[in-house]
Amino acid sequence: MEKLESVIVNTVFREDEPKKQFISGDIAKKYLVKYSKIIKELSSYYVENKKDKIISQMQENDVVNAYALYYLPINFYKISFLFSKISKDLFKEKNHINLLDYGCGPATGAIAASDYFKNLNVNLSFTLFDKSLPMLNLGKKLLKGYAENDVLITSNINDVRKKKYDVITLLNAINELTNEELNKLFEDINFLLDSNGILIILEPALKDLARRLMMFRDKILEKYKFSILYPCFHLDKCQMINSENDWCHGEILGLNSKLVRQFDEITGFNKHKIKYSSIILYKNENFKNVNDNFCRIVNIPKETNRGLVLNLCGKDCFKEVTVSKNKLKENKRLKKLKFFDEINKDEIGE
Numbered sequence: 639m640e641k642l643e644s645v646i647v648n649t650v651f652r653e654d655e656p657k658k659q660f661i662s663g664d665i666a667k668k669y670l671v672k673y674s675k676i677i678k679e680l681s682s683y684y685v686e687n688k689k690d691k692i693i694s695q696m697q698e699n700d701v702v703n704a705y706a707l708y709y710l711p712i713n714f715y716k717i718s719f720l721f722s723k724i725s726k727d728l729f730k731e732k733n734h735i736n737l738l739d740y741g742c743g744p745a746t747g748a749i750a751a752s753d754y755f756k757n758l759n760v761n762l763s764f765t766l767f768d769k770s771l772p773m774l775n776l777g778k779k780l781l782k783g784y785a786e787n788d789v790l791i792t793s794n795i796n797d798v799r800k801k802k803y804d805v806i807t808l809l810n811a812i813n814e815l816t817n818e819e820l821n822k823l824f825e826d827i828n829f830l831l832d833s834n835g836i837l838i839i840l841e842p843a844l845k846d847l848a849r850r851l852m853m854f855r856d857k858i859l860e861k862y863k864f865s866i867l868y869p870c871f872h873l874d875k876c877q878m879i880n881s882e883n884d885w886c887h888g889e890i891l892g893l894n895s896k897l898v899r900q901f902d903e904i905t906g907f908n909k910h911k912i913k914y915s916s917i918i919l920y921k922n923e924n925f926k927n928v929n930d931n932f933c934r935i936v937n938i939p940k941e942t943n944r945g946l947v948l949n950l951c952g953k954d955c956f957k958e959v960t961v962s963k964n965k966l967k968e969n970k971r972l973k974k975l976k977f978f979d980e981i982n983k984d985e986i987g988e
């Protein structure tokens with residue numbers, strides 16, 4: 639995170655003063671206030687899902703800089719977490735990886751990927767695709783500052799279609815696509831992804847956006863021969879979709895970002911718990927990630943007089959169960975279960 643933040647600060651600020659201040663401590667508030675106003679505005683557009691506003695804002699240099707200062711560390715943390723869910727063995731036959739960062743923004747997916755592949759003996763080629771030119775230019779600079787890699791930037795989908803990709807990152811972008819654009823992407827995705835390729839989709843953990851992602855997941859699995867690496871344990875239709883007030887999301891703790899902390903102090907936001915909605919798909923129908931016995935816990939486990947109440951989501955299983963106090967005594971791990979952890983049904987006698 640430190641390295642990324644210093645690249646962001648050195649790229650975004652023209653003045654030497656904030657760059658020096660960042661090395662020894664915090665950046666003076668006067669350099670951040672302008673960006674914190676933009677961050678607040680952007681955040682309200684995201685919550686209210688004002689697509690048009692967001693898209694027009696992404697043409698402004700100050701806005702893309704503000705996005706990089708605040709959202710890049712947060713999204714880098716989320717996507718690095720998602721990469722950690724992908725076994726490196728899946729790439730062991732490859733010596734060259736083509737990665738497409740679709741709706742790349744400040745190259746968040748490509749930057750996290752360069753970390754993930756760092757110790758594997760592979761050459762990396764990145765294609766950064768975005769409809770905002772200021773974002774593309776910033777993304778290119780940030781990626782170059784972070785890791786020397788072969789990179790093509792484009793806002794033309796026809797350039798993107800010239801290759802097949804081993805990895806496609808589609809991060810916080812679906813929510814900005816119109817239904818028509820999303821349908822087009824759906825038609826493209828199978829063609830763009832090479833066999834044994836991996837598609838990582840991340841979205842903000844907001845109800846409507848996450849539910850749109852859950853529907854996109856079902857549509858992909860219905861038409862194409864993909865498997866799921868995370869977070870589902872089955873390829874059947876999403877069962878959570880039927881309960882209208884639910885949306886699939888997880889949370890991660892432990893973000894350690896000086897920039898995010900400084901902006902949170904000004905804006906009053908709090909990124910202690912980072913929520914996300916995501917799906918990692920693998921273009922290999924024969925791959926079996928885990929057995930059908932596994933479930934994900936989709937509530938905050940609740941201790942009651944009868945025992946521990948868990949809501950489970952897994953194959954043919956979308957229900958509430960209560961783990962008895964006796965079981966909790968026998969198996970100490972059960973007491974430590976957290977929201978979005980996985981569990982083998984055998985462990986709780988289901």
Ligand SMILES: C[S@@+](CC[C@H](N)C(=O)[O-])C[C@H]1O[C@@H](n2cnc3c(N)ncnc32)[C@H](O)[C@@H]1O
Pocket residue numbers: 693696709710713740741742743744745746747767768769770773808809810811814815819
């Ligand atoms: C919220 S930003 C996400 C940036 C980056 N992927 C991240 O997660 O940090 C969404 C990006 O998608 C881009 N975008 C929106 N609609 C697009 C489209 N139809 N084609 C390509 N990029 C698009 C925007 O310009 C913006 O940079």
